[in-house]
Amino acid sequence: MNYLKIEHEDVCNGTGLRVVLWLSGCSHHCYNCQNPQTWNPDSGIPFDESAKQEIFNELSKDYISGITFSGGDPLYENNLDEVLKLVKEICISFPKKTIWLYTGYSYSEIFRGQSSCLSQEGLNNFKRREIIKLCDVVVDGEYIDEQKDITKKWAGSKNQRVINVKESIKNNKIILYCD
Numbered sequence: 001m002n003y004l005k006i007e008h009e010d011v012c013n014g015t016g017l018r019v020v021l022w023l024s025g026c027s028h029h030c031y032n033c034q035n036p037q038t039w040n041p042d043s044g045i046p047f048d049e050s051a052k053q054e055i056f057n058e059l060s061k062d063y064i065s066g067i068t069f070s071g072g073d074p075l076y077e078n079n080l081d082e083v084l085k086l087v088k089e090i091c092i093s094f095p096k097k098t099i100w101l102y103t104g105y106s107y108s109e110i111f112r113g114q115s116s117c118l119s120q121e122g123l124n125n126f127k128r129r130e131i132i133k134l135c136d137v138v139v140d141g142e143y144i145d146e147q148k149d150i151t152k153k154w155a156g157s158k159n160q161r162v163i164n165v166k167e168s169i170k171n172n173k174i175i176l177y178c179d
């Protein structure tokens with residue numbers, strides 16, 4: 001898994017002051033994507049122990065609200081195993097910090113057909129669900145340029161939803177964190 005950069009005190013990708021991990025790799029290729037340099041999974045540098053320590057050092061600071069996974073797509077197939085491991089470790093080490101995740105995949109698509117892990121895509125979606133279940137907020141869906149909406153606080157186009165994951169799982173339907 002490669003990443004482009006780690007931001008320490010970001011205010012544009014979730015609530016409060018956040019660490020943001022910009023991961024490489026995205027297969028959605030949305031028209032007018034702001035970060036096409038992240039599409040290639042080989043762009044950036046390998047995510048290693050020192051990158052993890054950099055994130056953990058930031059998360060240990062009282063004034064940091066949590067971490068946001070962005071990219072690229074954190075749920076790109078090559079990222080799934082390492083993102084799942086990292087999210088699990090963050091949940092254990094920093095249970096009070098929030099985890100946000102931006103993905104071009106649709107939350108509904110990922111949670112549809114939950115029983116099928118027989119295909120590679122089924123297995124990938126299983127891993128995507130495991131990651132999402134550990135997040136607090138997921139912003140889902142591809143960026144659709146014709147639906148661009150600069151008034152949306154945490155998303156770029158009208159189709160993208162800012163989803164409250166814990167409430168959505170509890171109620172078995174999508175509950176928005178905000179419009």
Ligand code: SF4
Nearest residue numbers: 026029030033072104
């Ligand atoms: S999902 Fe995000 S990173 Fe990927 S192409 Fe679309 S806007 Fe760009």
